[in-house]
Amino acid sequence: MSLLIVGSLALDIIETPFATRELALGGSATFISLAASYFAPEKVGVVGVVGDDFPERAWDLFRQRGIDTSGIEIVPEGKTFSWHGRYHYDMNTRDTIETNLNVFADFKPHVPGHFTSPDFLVLGNIQPDLQRQVIEQLDRRPRLVLLDTMNFWITGHRESLERTLRLSNALVINDSEARLLIEHPSLIVAGRKLQAMLAEGSPRIVVIKKGEHGALLFYDEFIFSAPAFPLEDIFDPTGAGDTFMGGFIGYLARRGAVTYEDAKRAVIYGTVLASYCCSKFSTEGIENLSMEEIVERFRALRILSTFDLEEEMLRSR
Amino acid sequence: MSLLIVGSLALDIIETPFATRELALGGSATFISLAASYFAPEKVGVVGVVGDDFPERAWDLFRQRGIDTSGIEIVPEGKTFSWHGRYHYDMNTRDTIETNLNVFADFKPHVPGHFTSPDFLVLGNIQPDLQRQVIEQLDRRPRLVLLDTMNFWITGHRESLERTLRLSNALVINDSEARLLIEHPSLIVAGRKLQAMLAEGSPRIVVIKKGEHGALLFYDEFIFSAPAFPLEDIFDPTGAGDTFMGGFIGYLARRGAVTYEDAKRAVIYGTVLASYCCSKFSTEGIENLSMEEIVERFRALRILSTFDLEEEMLRSR
Numbered sequence: 366m367s368l369l370i371v372g373s374l375a376l377d378i379i380e381t382p383f384a385t386r387e388l389a390l391g392g393s394a395t396f397i398s399l400a401a402s403y404f405a406p407e408k409v410g411v412v413g414v415v416g417d418d419f420p421e422r423a424w425d426l427f428r429q430r431g432i433d434t435s436g437i438e439i440v441p442e443g444k445t446f447s448w449h450g451r452y453h454y455d456m457n458t459r460d461t462i463e464t465n466l467n468v469f470a471d472f473k474p475h476v477p478g479h480f481t482s483p484d485f486l487v488l489g490n491i492q493p494d495l496q497r498q499v500i501e502q503l504d505r506r507p508r509l510v511l512l513d514t515m516n517f518w519i520t521g522h523r524e525s526l527e528r529t530l531r532l533s534n535a536l537v538i539n540d541s542e543a544r545l546l547i548e549h550p551s552l553i554v555a556g557r558k559l560q561a562m563l564a565e566g567s568p569r570i571v572v573i574k575k576g577e578h579g580a581l582l583f584y585d586e587f588i589f590s591a592p593a594f595p596l597e598d599i600f601d602p603t604g605a606g607d608t609f610m611g612g613f614i615g616y617l618a619r620r621g622a623v624t625y626e627d628a629k630r631a632v633i634y635g636t637v638l639a640s641y642c643c644s645k646f647s648t649e650g651i652e653n654l655s656m657e658e659i660v661e662r663f664r665a666l667r668i669l670s671t672f673d674l675e676e677e678m679l680r681s682r
Numbered sequence: 683m684s685l686l687i688v689g690s691l692a693l694d695i696i697e698t699p700f701a702t703r704e705l706a707l708g709g710s711a712t713f714i715s716l717a718a719s720y721f722a723p724e725k726v727g728v729v730g731v732v733g734d735d736f737p738e739r740a741w742d743l744f745r746q747r748g749i750d751t752s753g754i755e756i757v758p759e760g761k762t763f764s765w766h767g768r769y770h771y772d773m774n775t776r777d778t779i780e781t782n783l784n785v786f787a788d789f790k791p792h793v794p795g796h797f798t799s800p801d802f803l804v805l806g807n808i809q810p811d812l813q814r815q816v817i818e819q820l821d822r823r824p825r826l827v828l829l830d831t832m833n834f835w836i837t838g839h840r841e842s843l844e845r846t847l848r849l850s851n852a853l854v855i856n857d858s859e860a861r862l863l864i865e866h867p868s869l870i871v872a873g874r875k876l877q878a879m880l881a882e883g884s885p886r887i888v889v890i891k892k893g894e895h896g897a898l899l900f901y902d903e904f905i906f907s908a909p910a911f912p913l914e915d916i917f918d919p920t921g922a923g924d925t926f927m928g929g930f931i932g933y934l935a936r937r938g939a940v941t942y943e944d945a946k947r948a949v950i951y952g953t954v955l956a957s958y959c960c961s962k963f964s965t966e967g968i969e970n971l972s973m974e975e976i977v978e979r980f981r982a983l984r985i986l987s988t989f990d991l992e993e994e995m996l997r998s999r
Contacts, residue, residue, distance in 0.1 A: 395835075407786070416766065454867060455867035456867060457867065459816055548769060549772060549774035551894075551913070551914055551915070551916070552894060553912045553913065553914050555913050557914075575895060577868075577869060577893060578895035578896070579895070579896075579907070581912075587987060588912050588986060589987070589989070590909035590910070590912070590986050590987050591987075591989075592705065592907035592909075593907070595870045595898075595905050595907070596868070596870065597868055597870045597871050597874075598868070599868070623786065625800050625966075626989075626990075626992075629989040630989055630990075630992060631989075633989055654726070663991055667904060667990070667991065669905060669907050670906070670908075670909075670910075670987050671988075672906070672943075672946040672949075672950055672984065673943075673947075673984070674947070674977070674980055674981065674984065676941075677946065
């Protein structure tokens with residue numbers, strides 16, 4: 366099944382308590398497409414924009430991972446979008462030091478002709494009007510439209526975001542954003558209310574990411590609680606959420622189906638990819654994984670969360 | 683297997699965004715013993731202190747649940763310990779408005795003669811010197827000593843707490859307390875380091891409670907990630923942590939064993955009991971449960987967290 370991803374491509378400055386890196390390859394479309402590439406059965410297409418400073422090593426990486434970059438516009442003499450972030454000691458919180466939109470300021474997504482009928486569409490975290498512009502360029506409704514957003518759009522562009530939500534079947538969002546959007550302290554209530562904001566019909570999928578606490582999947586009337594992979598050391602969490610989304614959608618594209626069982630496994634594959642992402646700087650943790658490494662962590666997550674009701678308890682009733 | 687519980691008995695004032703209740707039955711030993719009573723095969727013994735204002739309905743409740751109260755000292759003309767707490771809108775955070783130690787100020791635990799050889803011992807959240815005084819009154823080492831503590835003892839009585847930890851095989855602690863005690867942002871690292879502070883030998887059990895995010899069990903070299911029960915409404919979280927501990931130790935006492943599989947199930951039963959605790963005020967949610975209700979939520983938690991590796995993925999390796 367074909368998969369199209371719209372989002373940012375970036376050259377970031379990342380500061381962690383352990384190291385600082387400049388010109389780190391980043392951006393939502395970068396992480397999503399790299400993660401998805403491990404599963405997707407066809408080429409993954411990316412729509413985005415970069416300056417002509419976007420480095421050859423990035424193009425090489427996309428090529429190696431079989432990612433179709435024909436939808437990435439290159440602005441001559443433009444500078445690529447850049448985010449400068451600093452992580453706190455606990456690695457769970459971070460400050461944005463500076464955001465330079467650069468070529469992203471005038472970005473108008475253009476979907477290449479050979480990608481106007483994707484089976485799966487990911488609308489990475491960009492302005493919700495632009496997300497809808499992508500949908501409008503398609504020849505038909507994708508099987509699944511997966512949406513990401515952030516606090517900036519929730520507080521400043523809510524009406525537009527709600528319109529994009531009504532065109533989407535799936536939303537991946539972190540816990541603080543879910544609470545901000547729904548204004549209810551319970552994540553269970555928030556997940557239910559977010560489902561009601563999506564396009565009508567089935568499936569209606571909401572995934573609430575909780576960082577070190579795992580993720581909650583709301584699929585129609587079902588709820589699935591996924592554990593986090595127990596990492597002792599987090600090296601750089603940048604892009605972990607996007608990587609999660611890439612693993613999630615890539616697995617669904619591979620399956621060509623979006624049943625509840627598929628979606629549960631997709632959450633686990635997303636968790637696996639995100640765990641590899643956090644263990645190295647920038648995209649380095651997800652540039653060259655083997656399927657053995659991926660399946661190994663899938664199994665580890667299953668072992669970590671498996672328990673059974675013993676027979677004695679049943680007899681005692 | 684016999685089970686002895688030491689802790690507080692209280693008449694609390696609880697304010698939530700929805701209601702206020704005075705003279706609410708509370709205290710760590712109260713919640714622990716009520717929860718444990720659903721599983722424990724023998725009478726559960728409690729050591730603690732109350733004033734003569736401790737109400738008849740509380741004694742009745744203990745009697746109904748088969749709890750041995752002969753170790754509860756009654757101070758004539760004394761007032762029972764009282765905590766006044768106020769929950770914030772999100773129900774995850776609370777302020778202590780007032781703590782009146784009353785008869786608890788001069789409490790010296792006295793273990794009755796018929797309880798000096800318990801198989802399982804729970805040291806509820808009291809001053810760590812007092813916790814050790816209980817151990818010193820025993821005729822033999824219990825099969826398992828389960829410890830609780832709080833930020834007040836961690837910051838103000840660390841050396842004494844560390845001595846009590848070295849006499850314990852199991853610790854139940856919440857995530858913020860674990861980080862406070864270990865001073866490391868990773869709960870995985872914190873869990874490992876807490877295990878190393880316990881008595882030598884096997885098992886070394888640490889359970890980190892994460893509220894709405896479930897719990898992590900560290901059992902020797904194993905880690906188990908337990909989901910939270912997805913409650914849409916939390917009515918009163920007071921005592922949920924103690925109730926968790928009671929379900930946990932009660933199940934182990936019933937089994938008479940502390941294997942890893944037992945400990946995993948014990949975490950799930952603790953989670954089940956805690957979910958019932960939160961759904962009503964004070965002890966009301968855990969006063970009269972049926973084993974059917976308990977097993978029903980155990981099954982729900984299993985369904986909520988079960989996933990499988992599909993065969994297609996294995997073949998694709």
